[in-house]
Amino acid sequence: MEISNIITLALGVSVVANGFLVSKLMKKSKENKYFSSQLQKFKDLSSKLRDIVVQREETFYKNLHEVAVGFLERVNKSYFIVLDGEYGSTVSIFGDSSINVAKRVKKTELPFATERVYTIEKDKLSALFPNLVKDGSEKKMLLVSDIFIGGELKAKLLFERDEPFAKEEMETIKSLGPFFTSFIATHSYVSNQGKFQKDMILTIIRILEYHDPYTKGHSKNVATLASLIAEKMGLSDEMIRKTYWAALVHDIGKIVIPSTILNKEGKLTIEEFEIIKKHPVYGHDFLSTSSDLRELAKYVYHHHERWDGKGYPSGLSGEDIPLISRIITVVDAWDAMRSDRPYRKGLPKEVAMKELVEHSGIQFDPSIVKVFLSLIEEQGIG
Template identity: 40%
Template sequence: MKKVALLVIVTFSVITTYGSIKSYNNLNISSGTMIAILIMIISLSIFLTLIIDRKTLKKRYIEKENELKHLNTELEETNIELESSYKKIEKLNSSILKILELSSFFSAPKLMERDFEKKVLDLALEIIEPAENGAIYLFDENNNAKMVFAKGYDYEKINELNLKKNDLIIPEKAEIIKDIHKINKNKMSPKKFAAFIKLGGNLKETLITPISFNNELFGIITLDIENNSPLKNYEDYHTKIMDYFGKTFAGFLKMLNFIKQEGKFHKDIALTLVKTLEYYDNYTRGHSERVANWASLIAEKMNLDKRKIEQIYWAGILHDIGKIFVPQSILNKAGKLSPEEFEKIKLHPTKGEELLKKVDGMEEISKIIRHHHERYDGKGYPDGLRGKNIPIESRILAVVDSFDAMISERPYKRSLTKDEAIYQLKRMTMKQFDGEVVRTFIDIIDNFNIK
């Protein structure tokens, strides 16, 4: 507005000056001089306008500069918040990936390992970075709370306190608790609390996670920060991670219970079938146990994994179970078998497979049994498999099954001595038997009480 007003005044002045000059022609002012005067007045007006513009622009520049500084401060603060959020998201993603890796660890054989709880707790402490120590408590049907593993605590001494489920804090979902011992004091007896706090240390924060699956509570995981760690604290996203972790762990504990119950059921069935076969076939008595024990020792010596060792043991126990489909008169015949009778005997591996593959969890064992009479040169039965195409478990069974048959007395043949049987194994290596299996068996055979 000031600029417009100034321009109006200057314009009016120019017009007035021009009129005045024109009315005083007697002053004898030339037209050139008059134009020069007008130019000076216009220049002055432009100069004044520029001065006003400069001050206005400077003021606006300062205002904009302050505004930009304020925006820059806000952007820096937002950037810090975004970086913090990004780091949290990155940690959350990393934690989820590690928990997903946990799923591959929670396979049936690994669930049975002794250090299973240790590996679970180590992973929890790795995922929740502020945590320094921790423990896993599992509850039994009598509401006892057993500390199955701990880091930073003597869990054997803590278990001597005979803690009950009601002695512990059990939240519905993962929760951060400060100065947990104040709460524990109200839950435990004075004597038990005094012993527990002595073993439990001086804690700043505890992250407690229930191990629950479909409303079934298995126990809790506790992750602790000690009082001498002022810079360490839990955040809300840690509880979200542990909620997921606790549910994952609980799901696999549920599976472990099922595996144990199902495994016991399967073993009971297997032993019952073997006892039935022993009454049916006199030769089988004791044979299956020897084959199972020797085969599992060979598998262990050959560094097969624990799952394969267990499978080969049960395959050894059940390898002749198909003989219950063979007439008893043939099985217990005193003399040599006729070709027709031998063909019926040869059916027992496939019959055993057919019987066991219908039982959940026995599918792989049934395949081992099917192939335990294959030969390394491909001349065995039922499928004529050759060399490494025969499952390693079946190749092991073939060696120990034949060895036990050679050293056993039969009505139609005498038993061989240990040395004679070893000679036959060596003679038939790479024909009937896998050479590596034979060598491994010979290396450990001195541990057996065989004459």
């Protein structure tokens, strides 16, 4: 099954569960204000669904945690613990971060009850939160929510505050359980699927590198730098990931260009150059056979366009060229200038930077050059 179908299916299940909860809350919202505000939060949660499941692990848990905390009136501290085998790891902390929290704790040392949502005395958690127990001698209660996937305990959410938790709040947290289950399960599926596809693509890149040894490491460098630019430009997580993948495969079409042309040391003839110029078209043709990779195919197709419209294969100019392709063009040129070739040494960093500036607004998108130059300064990119 394709990844997009899996997401749609899992989200569909969540939406059905959400619909059930919303209707339950709607009945209660007529009764009091607390439930009507909770109803709004559930509605907002649905719209966030798709964005959250495709995020990187760290951001994903942080956002999911934030959503959970938002459902309670007030929380001093909260911890999100994910279990893996015999151990639990704290993946997100809300509130006072100076509290000493064990990053990894044995599953058997975690609080446990037969209910899915329950309160527990704070000093029962000494193994996990040694300093939390020491601060304040009174026995505070913690609200614990256990999240199960396929009958197996997968995560724990802990909430702490000075006042006791109301029955309604415990009910809300309980209602969130199915959401969290489907969020975490979908996210872990999407991440694994992503890893498999990445491994496949890296294998193909390695084959390309055998065919064209001068590109060794080039695809990975271009992918890393392109995604740094995308991040710096404030693009969404999904766009950053697409940038990385498109950059990783940008030269994949070279695999069908004869190696005698690719590896030729002397000057290329006009005919040979025309053959090389076809690699973005070939790359596009390979990638567009997979529905998951079709969008990347478009970015690969345009990675040799120029800002002034004198590039190939379409001769697009300015912002008509897809943004991701424009990002790849800049870092592709940078990495090529900085790398050694059999017939010349790589250009020094300052010279390569000067080249980028000189061709900014002609070959390259000036705003991307600006972002990239500031990245070079800030992060000391070689």
